[in-house]
Amino acid sequence: xxxxxxxxxxxxxxxxxxxxxxxxxxxxxxxxxFVGGLPGLGFTEVIAESVHLxxxxxxxxALRDRGVRIVPHGVRLSLGGAEPVxxxxxxxLAACAEALGAPLVSEHVxxxxxxxxxxxxxxxxxxxxxxxDVLTANIRRTQDGLPVPLAVEPIAALFEWPDAEYDEGxxxxxxxxxxxxxxxxxxxxxxxxxxxxxxxxxxxxDRLPLERVAYCHVAGGAERGGRYHDTHTAPVPRAVLDLxxxxxxxxxxxxxxxxxxxxxxxxxxxxxxxxxxxxxAGMDPVTAxxxxxxxx
Amino acid sequence: xxxxxxxxxxxxxxGLAAAQEALVRAMTAGGPLPDGFDAGDVAAAARxxxxxxxxxxxxxxxxxxxxxxxxxxxxxxxxxxxxxTRGSLxxxxxxxxxxxxxxxxxxxxxxxxxxxxxxYGGDREPRRRLLAVRxxxxxxxxQVRGRLRVVRRRTMx
Numbered sequence: 284x285x286x287x288x289x290x291x292x293x294x295x296x297x298x299x300x301x302x303x304x305x306x307x308x309x310x311x312x313x314x315x316x317f318v319g320g321l322p323g324l325g326f327t328e329v330i331a332e333s334v335h336l337x338x339x340x341x342x343x344x345a346l347r348d349r350g351v352r353i354v355p356h357g358v359r360l361s362l363g364g365a366e367p368v369x370x371x372x373x374x375x376l377a378a379c380a381e382a383l384g385a386p387l388v389s390e391h392v393x394x395x396x397x398x399x400x401x402x403x404x405x406x407x408x409x410x411x412x413x414x415x416d417v418l419t420a421n422i423r424r425t426q427d428g429l430p431v432p433l434a435v436e437p438i439a440a441l442f443e444w445p446d447a448e449y450d451e452g453x454x455x456x457x458x459x460x461x462x463x464x465x466x467x468x469x470x471x472x473x474x475x476x477x478x479x480x481x482x483x484x485x486x487x488x489d490r491l492p493l494e495r496v497a498y499c500h501v502a503g504g505a506e507r508g509g510r511y512h513d514t515h516t517a518p519v520p521r522a523v524l525d526l527x528x529x530x531x532x533x534x535x536x537x538x539x540x541x542x543x544x545x546x547x548x549x550x551x552x553x554x555x556x557x558x559x560x561x562x563x564a565g566m567d568p569v570t571a572x573x574x575x576x577x578x579x
Numbered sequence: 580x581x582x583x584x585x586x587x588x589x590x591x592x593x594g595l596a597a598a599q600e601a602l603v604r605a606m607t608a609g610g611p612l613p614d615g616f617d618a619g620d621v622a623a624a625a626r627x628x629x630x631x632x633x634x635x636x637x638x639x640x641x642x643x644x645x646x647x648x649x650x651x652x653x654x655x656x657x658x659x660x661x662x663x664t665r666g667s668l669x670x671x672x673x674x675x676x677x678x679x680x681x682x683x684x685x686x687x688x689x690x691x692x693x694x695x696x697x698x699y700g701g702d703r704e705p706r707r708r709l710l711a712v713r714x715x716x717x718x719x720x721x722q723v724r725g726r727l728r729v730v731r732r733r734t735m736x
């Protein structure tokens with residue numbers, strides 16, 4: 284039986300796209316019970332590097348078996364690193380996709396290590412032709428090893444490289460054109476970068492190929508020392524929800540996923556956040572049984 | 580040209596590789612900031628990474644972090660500022676060994692239990708031990724094939 288799309292406008296995200304996903308939340312061990320208890324959940328995401336293929340989390344397999352789409356989300360591939368992407372990391376991502384029946388996988392437009400030193404987090408790449416060439420090569424190598432489409436996510440960055448040859452919109456558009464990758468658009472990252480650069484976040488939305496969006500991230504952050512940090516440990520600010528509305532007015536993405544990575548609030552607060560995202564996007568809430576719920 | 584360790588492949592772009600390495604060294608290993616970057620912005624990003632590492636390490640080493648109370652993030656960040664991460668397990672382990680003399684009983688027990696479970700020389704990934712006995716405050720930690728018991732003396736010393 285085919286699933287009804289999660290939203291009226293939620294058709295395929297592009298050629299080979301995953302179709303309507305609806306509203307989701309990132310699966311983390313600390314909130315496994317909460318995620319599993321969402322009756323209308325359409326999709327979730329798991330940090331690929333946290334999955335032991337020998338014994339994947341039972342709760343995650345239960346979600347898969349009830350028809351919730353699971354997206355393995357890599358954080359350590361270092362697609363933007365000047366060294367070739369490690370085949371064993373690609374193989375792990377591919378094996379996660381197979382084991383979880385994933386419709387797609389995702390990673391970042393970033394690098395995480397250089398010269399054998401781990402940076403400890405996602406770092407921005409320079410917006411240059413040389414950097415585009417390296418990203419293109421690494422994304423193609425990754426795609427060649429994957430059984431499903433790859434979506435790439437532009438990151439939130441507190442600094443920029445000097446001597447940029449492209450603006451962010453042109454850089455990402457060319458990358459997607461060269462590789463055929465889908466876009467994982469993090470609305471909170473768009474907000475954070477624009478706020479820290481003193482720019483209008485909605486202006487970037489007009490520069491991106493929104494028809495290539497596979498799904499979106501939404502998250503909260505905090506201001507420290509005059510800079511907005513995308514921490515994933517705070518409630519989603521009103522301004523980010525407003526930007527979700529701006530995005531959906533242009534083109535509604537197939538799915539929107541809340542990322543929370545610490546300082547987990549009571550379940551009622553998480554439910555309210557999911558409902559607020561659904562309302563901002565004009566999508567069905569997942570906190571009550573709905574048409575997008577997996578049929579028994 | 581400097582020799583590269585055999586496990587690291589040739590970069591796709593040597594110039595970009597060098598630029599990325601210089602930036603990572605500046606952010607994590609006390610290296611000089613490359614030209615053209617905003618020093619305040621890069622320092623804020625480096626500090627955010629130290630905060631994230633402190634949180635990850637606290638999850639892997641809860642007693643260690645708890646022994647510093649609200650001062651954990653600052654204490655860890657001061658120690659880790661010029662030490663690139665080797666993963667939260669090893670970051671906490673290295674920190675605990677470096678501060679062993681100052682640690683309260685719970686944190687010393689946590690370290691002793693880790694030492695009983697794993698063989699870790701400090702320069703390579705820890706490996707599981709089949710059998711080990713380690714002194715912990717007030718008793719012994721005994722580990723056989725992954726099963727661990729802490730045996731307390733009746734009278735605390």
